[in-house]
Structures are given as C-alpha cells and as structure tokens.
Amino acid sequence: MNKTRIIALFNQSGGVGKTSLTMNLGYHLSQKNKNRVLLIDIDPQASLTTFMGLDPENFTKTVYEAVVGEETLPIYSELIHGMSLVPANINLSAAELELVVALMREMRLKNALASILDRYDFILIDCPPSLGILSVISLVAATHVLVPIQCQFKSFQGTDLLLRTVATLRKGANKDLTIAGFVPTMYDARTAQESRTMKAILSQLSPLATVHEPIPKTIAFADASEARLPLALYNPKHPAINVLKKIAFSLEKLQ
Numbered sequence: 001m002n003k004t005r006i007i008a009l010f011n012q013s014g015g016v017g018k019t020s021l022t023m024n025l026g027y028h029l030s031q032k033n034k035n036r037v038l039l040i041d042i043d044p045q046a047s048l049t050t051f052m053g054l055d056p057e058n059f060t061k062t063v064y065e066a067v068v069g070e071e072t073l074p075i076y077s078e079l080i081h082g083m084s085l086v087p088a089n090i091n092l093s094a095a096e097l098e099l100v101v102a103l104m105r106e107m108r109l110k111n112a113l114a115s116i117l118d119r120y121d122f123i124l125i126d127c128p129p130s131l132g133i134l135s136v137i138s139l140v141a142a143t144h145v146l147v148p149i150q151c152q153f154k155s156f157q158g159t160d161l162l163l164r165t166v167a168t169l170r171k172g173a174n175k176d177l178t179i180a181g182f183v184p185t186m187y188d189a190r191t192a193q194e195s196r197t198m199k200a201i202l203s204q205l206s207p208l209a210t211v212h213e214p215i216p217k218t219i220a221f222a223d224a225s226e227a228r229l230p231l232a233l234y235n236p237k238h239p240a241i242n243v244l245k246k247i248a249f250s251l252e253k254l255q
Contacts, residue, residue, distance in 0.1 A: 014129035
C-alpha cells in the first residue's frame, strides 16, 4: 500500500492557475481507484474554499486554528465532489506574523497532518503565491511539490527562486521533498512568445522532473470556478479534461 502522497501546489507567482489546478486534480484523483482525497486551503485569499462552493466567512474554525493554535485540523463535515476540504479565511493573513515567534513553526502543518494520514491517499495543499511562512510550512509537510508555471517569460524566470527554496528545504527541514513535476498552464500555442517559453520550460526543467503536457488557455476554467465546479462536471467534453486526467494518473504513480 502506498503511503499518503502530500502534494503542495506551489509557485510564488500569482495568477498561474494554482487553485483551479488543485481542485481539478483533486477531483480526478478522487474519481480513480476510490482514492481518498483531502484538499487544504492555506492561502489567506481562501480561493480554494470559495471554488469549492463554500463561504470562507462562515467558518469559525479553519486551517488557521490548526497551524497557529495547534488545534485538530477542521475538516469540513461533508464531501464536496468526492473530496474533503480544510477551509481557510482571511484570519489566516495574521498567521504570517503570529508564526514568526512560534516554537517549531516550520513543523506546524506537518504535525497537524500526522494524526489523519491513514485516512487519505492524497492530500493536496493549495499554497499562497509567496515565499512566506505559510508556503514554507506547506513544503515542510509535503512529500512532493507540483509546480504550475504560466507560459509567460516572467513566470518562467521566477522558477529559479522557487527551485532554490526547494533545494534549501531539502538540505534541512524536509530532506525527502521531491518535485512531482512542472505543469505549464494557460498555454496558447498560437503565440510565438508562449511557444518559445514552452520550449524553454522543456529544455531547462525536464532534467529536474517531469514537465507535464501543458494545460491550454481557456475561459472554461474561470467559468467552472464561478459555477463552483470542477471542469469535468461543468463541461465534461472539454479537451483540457484529458490533460488533467493524464497529470492525475502520473500523480497516482508517485512513490
């Protein structure tokens, strides 16, 4: 039996489609082989919580209480599209300051997960778009990191800093952290600049880990998020679904 795969979806750049990717990959994983999937929203913007059809402000207990107050992880009581969720809300924005002086702060999420690992096959963590303490505690808790990269030159250039962060954590706080791959997002093959960026991603990042098939640029993801649905439920025939299924299949093979 495979151990629980804890996958942090992380890029310090915003707007790369990270939250949508978290929800959609979680959905496809939950549909395969009866995988038990938990999503964790650890972004103060609480976009994942909203995408899952919940109002962040309705929660009195969120991931904030678990990482700052060291309380039990507050897993939402019902499955949503076959997935479990630990919600977030704006209270999490205070965690960056409060954790600065906390003892063993890097271990807070890892410790919170320890008692529930046997309940899930996959735990996907939607990290904030920053290199702050919330991203660090997510990467320390993770077994793998999956990196969405928008097919734009600026987004690709920021990958160096991301890789240095992962390398630093591998030297100390999480020696077993593995890169599960890079996911090019919002790709429009018709534009010369994005095609060049895609070639650069393949050339420079393939030696480090799998570069997955790019996810095409399409308004359908935004429409599905607005409808609070995974793309496969919103538009079952959309061609991007096959790309998502392939990535989910590769995640199932992670050791």
